[in-house]
Amino acid sequence: MDPSKVKIPPMKDLNIENITENVIAINSLCEDARMRYILERLVTHLHDFARETRLSTNEWMAGLLFLTEVGKNCSDVRQEFILLSDVLGLSLLVDSIDHPKPPGSTEGTVLGPFHTHEAEEISAGQSMSSDPKGEPLLVVCTLKDTEGRPIEGAKIDIWETDSSGKYDVQYAERDGPDGRCVMRSDKEGVFWFKAITPVPYPIPHDGPVGEVKEGFDHLITALYLRGDPYETSDAVFGVKNSLVVDIGKAGPEYAQKYGVPEDHALLTYDFVLVPDEETASLRAHNSKVALDKLGRKVKIVNGLPIPDLD
Template sequence: MDPIDYFTEENSADVVIARIKNANDKRLAAVMEVFVRHLHAAVKEIEPTYDEWERAIWFLTATGQICDDKRQEWILLSDVLGVSMLVDAINTRRPEGATENTVLGPFHVEDVPHREMGSSISDDGKGEPLYASGRVVDVDGNPIKGAVIDTWQASHDGFYDNQQPDVQPEHNLRGIYKTGADGRYFYRSIKPCYYGIPKDGPVGKLLLGLNRGNTRPAHLHYIVSAPGFETVTTHIFVNDDPYLTKDAVFGVKQSLIGNFEHHDDVEKAAKLNISNPYWSVEYDFVLTASQQN
């Protein structure tokens, strides 16, 4: 009888991995081998008591139990541990100068109205006016015609429309725009506010126990796509936000921090068809050619 058939503290991972060597799904087996080795190594390093391991089991149980069609606590856990950002970084490696990805977040919705370039996505008019503009270009700086810009954001007090269906109009602060031959985009909105991720569940209790905050810095969301180019899912962060280095989900990248400027200029505001005073941010999205090209 091979000694590896018998479980010991020393060979625990090897014994478990030996049981999956005949798996039909080789990728699954490879993933589980890495997972088992690291998990067993962590347990050996931590040496949890029975009570501590039971608490860990109940944490995982509670994380699953709070999930439903409107809330995904597992994604939230992945986010606050930095795993969502790591998986995103691995899958969106791009050349220097190209716009970087960051997390999609849980508040994107489908069937958003297409809006006329220059129009406002703020349907309730609440908040400090913002004029957002820029270009969609390739890595050589050439404008991309027909790029689709799907944008959404939180309100002036830190809530998305689908969080406040009785307060905000449906599709408030959401819109889809399409660039012309010059690759430019411009639209009106309001300056977004920082907000807290849910803290009433097991992930919130975990953050509390670690003395970590649950706040995301203010940002504008974007999905930018064009035929022949890789789709970019990203944010533009507000440069004066106090939580830039404390993002609960590690989504901030230095290249994604926009320069939000405050203006008090009645004449210029009138030309932009925006109330005065107002904020502006100009940011170019740089897309890379898709690998199929």
């Protein structure tokens, strides 16, 4: 068989200078324009990284073995590559790109590696933590759209650490979900439940909340306690001023309405979701502006940029 019959650009004697363009030439056989663009940028940055650091064979191998370990440590309830992406700041960056928030809406943060898909649905007022050592906390939240209208029936996924700062999945002897629940907002957009007061956590990530309602952009966010030692140094880069909260006391009104003592710890928060179309149009607009600024001529196809070669 003749080499000229293989439908791949000819290449031989590749070196430090010409390897990148040749790998991109091979990848250019990929038919999907978006995938082609992603591969081109990926290979370019990967190679520039190696060239700028003059990466050694030992360092390269250490990196591959590290990635192998990360893969081996992933399980159904633990995604170590998400944690790696978190600590490299990539998760926050991708979330900022893909879920832009118009003014007045609740800011998002990173999913983190500790979400699971098995939390039980609870009714308003039930407890989502069985840790007897935790300080009981009443949580009362509302869910509204950007016009201030209540959003009813949204699925809310909530998880937090226990009183020692660990998520349930961090225990080897775990036999089911704890410190997790799924709820639905009522017709006033309210959801309320009993939890425990969050404690500082080595990779702090207190009280993440994910909210889904058809027609609205999926919100993943987290609330952070003011004065927490990690308030300004979250290892996964998720803290935003608008997400920092104080824990207060229930007081007479909440005590009566929600059936707790007046000095019971209370956390309240009002979440604001963004309609899908608004997010999509903001995302496309931001992409165009950012890539124009980088001098990249792109067009938006299926909401994502690809090079505009016309």
